[in-house]
Amino acid sequence: MPELPEVETIRQLLTPQIVNRRITNVIIHRDEIVGHPTLKTFVREIKGKSILTLNRKGKYLLIGLNRGWLLIIHLRLSGHLRVVKNEPMLKYERLRLKLNNCQSLVFIEPRVLGKVYLVKEDNLPPVLSGLKEMGLEPIDPRFTAKYLTERLKGKSAKIKTLLLDQRICAGAGNIYSDEALFGAGIKPVRRANSLTKREISNLTKTLRQVLNAGIKYLGTTMRDERYLLPDGATGRFQERLKVFNRENLPCSKCGNKIQRVKIGNRSSYFCPVCQK
DNA sequence: CTTGTGTCCTGTAGGC
DNA sequence: TGCCTACAGGACACAA
Numbered sequence: 001m002p003e004l005p006e007v008e009t010i011r012q013l014l015t016p017q018i019v020n021r022r023i024t025n026v027i028i029h030r031d032e033i034v035g036h037p038t039l040k041t042f043v044r045e046i047k048g049k050s051i052l053t054l055n056r057k058g059k060y061l062l063i064g065l066n067r068g069w070l071l072i073i074h075l076r077l078s079g080h081l082r083v084v085k086n087e088p089m090l091k092y093e094r095l096r097l098k099l100n101n102c103q104s105l106v107f108i109e110p111r112v113l114g115k116v117y118l119v120k121e122d123n124l125p126p127v128l129s130g131l132k133e134m135g136l137e138p139i140d141p142r143f144t145a146k147y148l149t150e151r152l153k154g155k156s157a158k159i160k161t162l163l164l165d166q167r168i169c170a171g172a173g174n175i176y177s178d179e180a181l182f183g184a185g186i187k188p189v190r191r192a193n194s195l196t197k198r199e200i201s202n203l204t205k206t207l208r209q210v211l212n213a214g215i216k217y218l219g220t221t222m223r224d225e226r227y228l229l230p231d232g233a234t235g236r237f238q239e240r241l242k243v244f245n246r247e248n249l250p251c252s253k254c255g256n257k258i259q260r261v262k263i264g265n266r267s268s269y270f271c272p273v274c275q276k
Numbered sequence: 277c278t279t280g281t282g283t284c285c286t287g288t289a290g291g292c
Numbered sequence: 293t294g295c296c297t298a299c300a301g302g303a304c305a306c307a308a
Contacts (some may be wrong), residue, residue: 001301003302032284033287059302074302074303075300076301076303077302078287078300085281109285110286111284111286111301112284112285115301129304130302130303130304154278155278155279157278157280159281161279161280173279173302174300175302222300263279264279264280265281265301266300266301266302267299268300269285
């Protein structure tokens, strides 16, 4: 489940491998993986383009090409990227960009929910409205208690749900939002409008802390997920998780059992004692 | 405008 | 062993 730290790790490791390379060819194994434009246009336009920059916004990876084109990749739930020699097709390989150094950038996506988009950077299609409407990332200095208070104002939804809303809190997913709520001592089912000033202030800090820690430890690789680094290695943040995926295991602070609840059809983990 | 639910997709885990 | 169902989750469509 690539969230901000996973995508940022991929961005950092991929940069020296693909920047300044030219895309000599593209192979699409699954048509659904191309979100924009049409297959034909995608193939025609991407061939011969050079990779100039590698940026990230929220969970989107932004690959800057020449002539103002942008190759955007969203890994969704199970996608990852590998840089390999021009070797045979990998398992779950959906798209391959051949580069001018006998290597390829391969998009692997078992569940086929991830997408690539080829756009002009000043002209985003409606299918990328999520990118345009994205809120601030917690690691952005502008993501202050004032900002979060403003974005949560008048909302009665559960705080966990709102942290997953990319228009409010860009880059957080199920793992890091649970970890941040634990750090701030807030139950995930709490209604946003019940949070105190101090709780919101704490939450801005713990969101920033867990995302930065996730980056530092190269992301989280769960046993049943497929987040891998571009060289095939795993992240290490899973060893430092306090609540996520720890149902019935002891809380690191108080020793009580971590509980799991369903919020909006997905699991949330929390300590019933440490989180109010 | 808001909040909540269903859907996309496929591999895996668990029940019987 | 094998069939069946539930589940995982990011983003978005849609209903209330």
